[in-house]
Amino acid sequence: MEEELEELKRGLELSKLVVVTGLRRYGKTSLILTALNELKADYVFMDCRLLLFGMLSISDIAFLLERGLSQKSWFRVIAESIEGIEVRVLGIRFRRRDFNTLVNVLERLEGKVLVLDEAQELRRCRCRFDALIAYLYDHIPVRIVVSGSHVGTLYRFLRVDDPSAPLYGRPFYKVELKPLSRERAREFLVKGFEQEGDEPPGKLIEEALDLFDGVIGWLTYFGYAYTKLKIRELGTVLDMAAKLAYQELNHALQVTGVGKPRYAAILKILAERGATSWSEIQRFIEAKLGKIPKNTLNHMLKNLINMGMIKKTAEGYMITDPVLAYAVKEYL
Ligand SMILES: Nc1ncnc2c1ncn2[C@@H]1O[C@H](COP(=O)(O)OP(=O)(O)O)[C@@H](O)[C@H]1O
Ligand SMILES: [Mg+2]
Known part of the structure; x- marks a missing residue:
């Protein structure tokens, strides 16, 4: 950097x-x-x-x-x-x-x-x-x-x-700060493996790049799990990372108080479907938790955006961090 x-x-x-x-x-x-x-x-x-x-x-x-x-x-x-x-x-x-x-x-x-x-x-x-x-x-x-x-x-x-x-x-x-580009992320991992005296595991590195989206903290976590904990399964690393992300999510959702089930429902549908439109989110929440006023949903989406948890793209709303998306799917 x-x-x-x-x-x-x-x-x-x-x-x-x-x-x-x-x-x-x-x-x-x-x-x-x-x-x-x-x-x-x-x-x-x-x-x-x-x-x-x-x-x-x-x-x-x-x-x-x-x-x-x-x-x-x-x-x-x-x-x-x-x-x-x-x-x-x-x-x-x-x-x-x-x-x-x-x-x-x-x-x-x-x-x-x-x-x-x-x-x-x-x-x-x-x-x-x-x-x-x-x-x-x-x-x-x-x-x-x-x-x-x-x-x-x-x-x-x-x-x-x-x-x-x-x-x-x-x-x-x-x-x-932005996520690292794929090239820089690869360079970062290869250098790290070399510094640790390990042969960089080419194929696994490519898979990790797919999974962790240039987030330097997750890349470091992957490198640490591989070189220090000798974990060779990317799925295991993802599970461990997701547990961390989940704890932080819970902490962040504490402040939402009684709104928590609705916030959880929004994250859930985004985790399951990927990019989702406003009206799809509304339909899903209403099916699950009953009527939600337009302003309330807008307010909640805005809060989640302000927290950096979701972003709005041309295709719809999405969870920003792929590890968080996985954590929501698995644990929330
Ligand atoms: N420039 C860097 N070079 C090597 N490792 C880094 C670098 N930036 C971050 N890391 C690793 O990523 C982890 C997360 O970074 P951190 O600075 O704690 O992120 P943030 O403060 O944005 O949440 C750190 O613990 C560190 O191990
Ligand atoms: Mg920090």
Whole structure:
């Protein structure tokens, strides 16, 4: 991903805010960490995937920041002078995980990079985190990298196009990750097998390319299963991958609450039929679960698109990730 890496590095040089998007396992986190290491930048990484479901409090956010800063030697140096921070032998601790401490720390990140990985999760925060990002953007010389797998949801959280939103009008740099092309995916796998000292299994690699659609995380998973776990059956790898995808799906569907059976039904028909038209989806859901108003179905489809789970194509709606499609067919 040399091009994407150069682009991200350029973004970090040109802009205070960089947004990295791409679906799950497209390589966002790896790319961000690689770029920051190559730039030898001091950064703090907030892994927003650790925020479980439900509304978030300041204390949850402060916990992420505390965790991200804990192992950072550059922070120990400034921590002494920040009110409310206790420096310990192993890491640092916030005396209170409250708004003041959070802001006190964020304000001291001058010259550093703040990474908000999977930032769409922050939309559930009671504290209007978008306003806090805008405040840092305007007043503190800190660079901010925001990433998100649920691309539509991320942009709805950032609201960069909404004149009434805190981040409106702030220039930012966009890096969009796509799946690897078939050629690059093949090259990636062959190189990986060679590095592991294994003869690249040509035929199996072609089958894996059919199955995993250029998603670098799944390709890596396949290579790992083959070289480290000595698994030679692609079906076995697919089953293992699908279990992971299924867990994540369940997590994502938690937020849909009582709507869950309907969301599940939409995914089910898309998994079984591939590309499906709006009216077919409606017919299927109504046959299974009773009447569904047009607006409700539209809203649900839009949510699934915002989460990156499905996409709309000329042929109809489809599940984006082939592994997820398999998981839905088998387990949902
Ligand atoms: N450029 C890369 N080179 C080698 N492996 C990669 C690369 N990008 C991603 N991977 C592998 O794919 C997996 C998923 O990537 P990750 O960065 O976690 O994706 P995302 O953050 O987009 O969900 C990683 O654990 C890593 O093993
Ligand atoms: Mg990630």
